Amino acid sequence: MKSLIILVISIVHILSFLEPIGGDIAAAGCSFPHYAGSKKDYPKLKPFIGKSYKVNDPNGEYRYTVAICAPAGGVDKAGAVQVDLKNGNNEPVVLGLYNNADIISGTDWLYLEYLGGKTYNRHCSGEGRRAVIMLTCDESISDLQAQMVILEENKNKSADCYYLFELSHQDICPNKPTSNLSLGSIFIIVMFSLIAVYLFFGFLYQRFVLGAKGMEQVPNYGFWLDFGNLQADGCNFVCRTGENRGPRTYKGVGDDQLDDMEERDDHLLPM
Template sequence: MKALGYLSSISDCELSTTDTNERNILNNKLAKWISVYKKTISASTVTSIFDIGICVKPNSTLAPDAAIVLKDKKNITGASLVIGKLKDVDLVATDTWLMLTYRNDQNDIGICNNQTSATLIFVCGQNSSAATPLLNYTMSTPRCSYVFQVEVPELCPKQAKKKMSAGAIFVIILLIVSSVYLIGGLLYMKFIRGARGLELIPHRDMWMKLGHLAADGCDFCCRCNTSTPKAGYFFDDHGSDLRGDDDILAP
């Protein structure tokens, strides 16, 4: 699986790398791949609620560069904590998943007392309205990390459309033509010709002759027994060959 690289700028996201070529290639792809691009989604744990902006500031915060905001469920009206900012972002993209990481270099006070970062892993799926927390936070150096999984349909492999084979199409056409011929012929023979019974079958004589010819052909091709007289017999199998007795019977 080949990684496509890092982005340097995506709309409101200011990424840490500045490769112009990679930026031009991936900047357009992100908006096409992710149905939640420039939208806000949410995630929750037992104790916390997260408002997550995909390269956009969540509506629940006044911080101008906030990307992910954490709130305590016990004090939801209290102050929120910014754990990731739009000004410090990394994006790694492959053919089947994307990984978007927000960082906040300011020390978190009250949870892990360290710098924080939040990583969004975009995978194939249909539930793009919410994120799934995979890791609440880790006491790692130099920062505390949060990990979320987001499902997006654009990353799912495209299924090849199944097409009917030429044989199937031919059989369907043959059945349709046969049905039209039979039904139309029956109606014509009944209402126009006034036929009854087996005479309702259109072209009945032709089909009967065709059946006999087919039977004769099968009999000719598949016949195993022959009528060749056996040795010692004359003309048929029931009478003895008396030609060898001519000298005895002669006067």
């Protein structure tokens, strides 16, 4: 009974980290209530789930923390936060929530958007802030070299303002097709390579060492000339498995039958 209770608690604990994405996709931490795309958009996000990145703006006035499907800066449900460095205000401003997000992916990029951030005071008609993270392909950048950069804070509009971040990483790049050869393919390649070596060096030996001309330059020409007959003999030996009936004997008239005929023909002789 105790083991059953522990199992149920473990299952509930695991399920508590899973929230729906578009109704039929699950990710740890993230949820996408407005997601209307296909399932192909989600796998590209998997390698980044739970990772957090810090970045300062070029002027050194703000510091940003962006997390992928995880709390940023220790703020619950916040996917991206901003800290004002110039005023010494360490209280983070939420730029978007990871449980209110959107996602779109292409061949070598992924668009992740956090919605529902803190509302603006004087900009963008007082709408909520939102953070856009562009994940782009760069095969030379791994986890050790990956750095988040902020491209702009677009707030000079009446609506649809956003913070734009970019992260380049090799995990966004499309998978290259692998050409794993089967054992059969390897065998065929090796076999034809050996045949080519045999013919090449055999030709050189026949021509320059033995002085052969014409078709005689083919190595083991006599064997290959008779190769078809050898195959036919082998096939005849293996495939024709019927018993040998031997020669048929001629069944003529026996001596006893001749004696009877002589007795029956005596009355025909002239007297």
